[in-house]
Amino acid sequence: MHKISIPDHESHRELSPSLNELYPKQVTQSMLDDLEEAMRLRESGDYWLVYSEEGGSNVLEDEGTFLDQAKKILKGKTEARLIRTRQQRFP
Numbered sequence: 001m002h003k004i005s006i007p008d009h010e011s012h013r014e015l016s017p018s019l020n021e022l023y024p025k026q027v028t029q030s031m032l033d034d035l036e037e038a039m040r041l042r043e044s045g046d047y048w049l050v051y052s053e054e055g056g057s058n059v060l061e062d063e064g065t066f067l068d069q070a071k072k073i074l075k076g077k078t079e080a081r082l083i084r085t086r087q088q089r090f091p
Contacts, residue, residue: 015035015039016032016035016036019032019035020032023073026069026072026073027069027073031062031065031066031069034059034062034065034066035066037058037059037062038059038062038063041055041056041059
């Protein structure tokens with residue numbers, strides 16, 4: 001498991017490059033672009049009170065694809081861990 005230590009105020013900036021580095025085959029550039037757009041929209045809403053219904057709707061649509069892929073990655077990691085555990089217990 002990789003542990004990335006990043007100060008909280010910078011963590012959202014490092015998320016996309018970290019995902020790209022850790023999961024280059026599973027996470028597409030389109031997904032990373034969508035994630036960065038969602039972060040920009042959140043910052044605009046949080047810090048400058050600039051937001052729109054259209055922007056929010058777009059983020060929600062893109063979120064489904066991102067979450068589906070995240071679930072696949074996590075499921076694969078869990079299955080790999082179970083296989084390794086079985087191999088260690090029953091060589």
